[in-house]
Amino acid sequence: MTKLTTHNEGEDPEVARTLRAIYAAPVGEPYWNDLEARIMGRITEVDLGWWAELDRWVRPALVAAAVLVLAASVAMFRARQVETETAYENILTPSPVPVETVIRPTLEGDREASLRDVVGHRERSNRRP
Amino acid sequence: MTVATAVHSTFTMPSPSDGNPRRGSDERALVVSAQQGSSEAFAALVRLHQRRAYAVCRAIVLTHEDAEDAVQEGFLHAFRALDRFLPDQPFGAWLYRIMANASLDLVRRRKVRDADELSESSPAPFRDPGEADELRRRLSQALTRLTDRQRSVIVLHDVEGFTHGEIGSVLGIPEGTARSDLHHARAALRRLLKDVRSDI
Numbered sequence: 001m002t003k004l005t006t007h008n009e010g011e012d013p014e015v016a017r018t019l020r021a022i023y024a025a026p027v028g029e030p031y032w033n034d035l036e037a038r039i040m041g042r043i044t045e046v047d048l049g050w051w052a053e054l055d056r057w058v059r060p061a062l063v064a065a066a067v068l069v070l071a072a073s074v075a076m077f078r079a080r081q082v083e084t085e086t087a088y089e090n091i092l093t094p095s096p097v098p099v100e101t102v103i104r105p106t107l108e109g110d111r112e113a114s115l116r117d118v119v120g121h122r123e124r125s126n127r128r129p
Numbered sequence: 130m131t132v133a134t135a136v137h138s139t140f141t142m143p144s145p146s147d148g149n150p151r152r153g154s155d156e157r158a159l160v161v162s163a164q165q166g167s168s169e170a171f172a173a174l175v176r177l178h179q180r181r182a183y184a185v186c187r188a189i190v191l192t193h194e195d196a197e198d199a200v201q202e203g204f205l206h207a208f209r210a211l212d213r214f215l216p217d218q219p220f221g222a223w224l225y226r227i228m229a230n231a232s233l234d235l236v237r238r239r240k241v242r243d244a245d246e247l248s249e250s251s252p253a254p255f256r257d258p259g260e261a262d263e264l265r266r267r268l269s270q271a272l273t274r275l276t277d278r279q280r281s282v283i284v285l286h287d288v289e290g291f292t293h294g295e296i297g298s299v300l301g302i303p304e305g306t307a308r309s310d311l312h313h314a315r316a317a318l319r320r321l322l323k324d325v326r327s328d329i
Contacts, residue, residue, distance in 0.1 A: 015318060016287045018268050023187055023288045025180060035183075035197065036175050039204045043171065046205060 160216050171211075175204055178221065182228045185299060188284035189232035189277065195239065196232070203231035222298055229281075229299045236277055264322070271321035278302070279314035286311055 026032075156177065162170035179200065186199035207214075207227050214223055272280050281300060285291040286307075291299070296307040 011287060011315065012319070014264070015268060015322065018265050019284060020288050022265060022269060022272075023184075023284055025183055025187065026193075032176075032179060035179055035200065036172065038197075039175050039179070039201050040168070040172050042201055042205055043208050044168070046208070 156220055157216050160211075160214065160220055164211050164214070164216070171208060174220070178224055179204075181221070182224065184289045185225045185228045185285070186232045188289060189229060189281045190236055191239075191273065195235055199228065199232040199235045202235065203228035206231055225299050226301065229301070233277070267322055268318070271318055274321055275314055275317055279310050279317065282307055282310040283314040283318070 156174070159170045159173050159177075163174060182200050182203060183196055186203065187193065187196040190196050190199055203224070207224055210227070214220070275283070278300065282296055285296045285299065286293070293307045293311070294304045296302075296311075297304040300307065302310075
């Protein structure tokens with residue numbers, strides 16, 4: 001009869017030996033080569049799935065979308081900036097053509113007519129006997 | 130399904146790269162290469178770790194066939210989660226945690242299935258057809274009477290030589306709990322095998 005021992009934190013050498021026999025891993029390279037092939041076979045199946053292909057495109061698609069959003073934001077910002085600058089310029093920069101010069105031709109005609117009228121009237125008065 | 134994607138432990142799990150810095154850096158290079166999509170690099174990682182991964186899974190599940198299934202599931206999970214793995218971390222610790230979770234998931238699924246299938250009959254104890262002697266037969270039976278965690282802890286410690294801290298990391302439990310589980314597992318086995326040990 002073998003007594004159960006309490007050495008090594010209660011480990012029983014015979015039980016431990018039997019445990020190792022029960023849980024012994026398979027020996028021989030062919031077994032492990034076969035297991036590796038099965039593991040890689042399952043991974044290849046998964047890797048070739050359509051959703052894996054989709055997954056492969058997710059990252060580039062996200063990057064492209066981010067670039068597009070960034071470009072659109074920059075374009076909008078620039079457009080708004082130009083609009084604001086133009087508005088300021090319109091307010092602050094004096095108009096190249098003064099208001100008087102626009103009005104003057106109209107006034108000039110009237111004044112000319114009035115002057116001719118006055119001069120004509122005077123000449124007519126002078127000719128009268 | 131719970132799959133660990135990162136292990137923040139400070140110790141290094143014994144792994145095929147232990148004690149050899151060059152092999153450690155080779156492993157890191159393989160991990161980086163696999164993360165960039167090289168299936169050859171991932172195959173090399175499988176080759177490097179499959180024996181240890183099998184041992185972890187075998188400690189948790191009840192049969193060799195289940196251990197094979199769990200190893201395949203575990204590597205599949207690891208492959209899917211690979212881009213979330215930080216290469217500075219020990220790859221072995223991360224991988225064995227995934228293996229343990231895959232095994233625990235399989236044990237849970239088996240329990241549900243067995244409960245459905247055998248609800249009318251008494252559960253048949255696990256019996257290794259190759260067992261040669263009485264102690265081996267009774268030990269196999271006794272192991273099915275332990276809790277999943279107690280069985281895993283005693284096998285990982287007494288068969289695979291994991292330390293309490295390593296067991297804690299693999300199973301996601303504190304080191305003290307692993308130590309206490311081991312103590313209770315041994316006590317339970319002593320109790321369950323008392324009569325057979327007297328007969329031998």
